[in-house]
Amino acid sequence: MMQATTKEAYELLHKGVLSFGRAGVMGIRIDVEYCKRKKAHLTRKIDRLEKQLSDSELFKEWRKAYGASTNFNSGTQLAHLLYDLRGVVPPKLTSSEKQGSTDEKTLSQLGIPEIQDLLKIKQLKKIRDTYLEAFAREQIGGYIHPFSNLHTTVTYRSSVDHPNFQNIPIRDEEAMKICRRAVFPRPGHQLVELDYSRIEVKVASCYHKDPNMIAEMKDPSLDMHLDMAKELFLLQSINKKDPIHKTLRNAAKSGFVFPQFYGDYYVHCADGLACQWGGLSKKKWRRGEGLKMPLGYLSDHFIMNGINSYAEFEEHVRKVEEKFWNVRFPVYRDWKEEWWELYQKTGCLDMLTGFRCGGVMRKNEAINRPIQGSAFHCLLWSFIEIDELSLKEDWGSRLVGQIHDAILLDVLPKEFDYTLETAQRIMCEALPKAWPWIIVPLEVEADVCGVDQPWSTKEAYNLG
DNA sequence: GGAACTCGCCAC
């Protein structure tokens, strides 16, 4: 189903394969001794936690039910224990509806004391077995050589395997530190990450051309996430520096704006905003509940503003959603409908980068795939240009990886300024010149590690 | 004993 409709698109993938191949051959340095040490350390920690839990009621019942075949990693066994033997009503079923769900969110809701310890064990095993173990297994002479593929995804994005280098933990501080501590630059070098800011939203703007969204991309004083936080949480005024408002802005961004762009709707958003971000329970809507605000709790704040129940909050989010699309981004809204109709008529969708999406698609897929793919192609084009220039000019610095909208460079310190300036120029200036359909300014953000320091030490660097 | 599947979780 892959189809390039222009020579340029065809060449982008072919050059991309070569550049990604070079980065893979180059490889990324791993502290193998650390991986082994840390794995052993985590194993001891996991054993201790399991030993502590082994006297608990939960584990006793578990062993009684399964005897010699007891396996504390088994979701099937846990679901059987909780939902069949203990008779707990499952808050949620798995997607195939074969059994009650045992994912983190569901288990946490049950209010069983041992469950938190069990979840902690699972988290440590994930770090040990998915990341440290994979680094140690895949490394050759202290370097991993991940494969970047350009032929595997329906969107024409990339995928990476052996090991996957696109999902190393970053949001969870503890997991981030443990995993990224294993990743190093070459001796005497330093790791630098350059990522396109808001590239998917910017590329979407080039498709729908909504003037309000384009303004948002051009004017740094505009902040839709802050605006939405104000509307969703009924704030009179909002201050970006206030830590509570920062939390609420983040909630609006992750719990409303992004899901809306991916095609979600108010019922899910309301649930996520209240439970995950506001700390409120869905059923009860009592005073003194949820996030602590300067003048009381979030639940009190809503009640004071006339929202007295979860049902009323959901209705509020519905109105915010309606306004979001009908008043803020009506052109974007209309584009989605036209784009969907175009697909239904023609059976395929042409991307701005010269690729054609075909096959059977649902509405959200038809809208998201071309945007996602084109956004990645901005990165791919830049990656190729930087790679080819680095060869031509014989840099000591090299591209070693990419993560959808970011590149990872292994930089020779004396080339630091030149490398960053050059890469930034290619990413933000050369690309829009090559692709005139890009009608919003592009920006990059840099994260930099010290010389001979691991990836866990990266810090934001002002490109000026 | 391997292939294919489910479930869960990490990233963007």
Next chain:
DNA sequence: AAACGTGGCGAGTTCC
């Protein structure tokens, strides 16, 4: 009217 996009991978499980 319907309702979150894209991946890789580990462990468990089931099937052949």
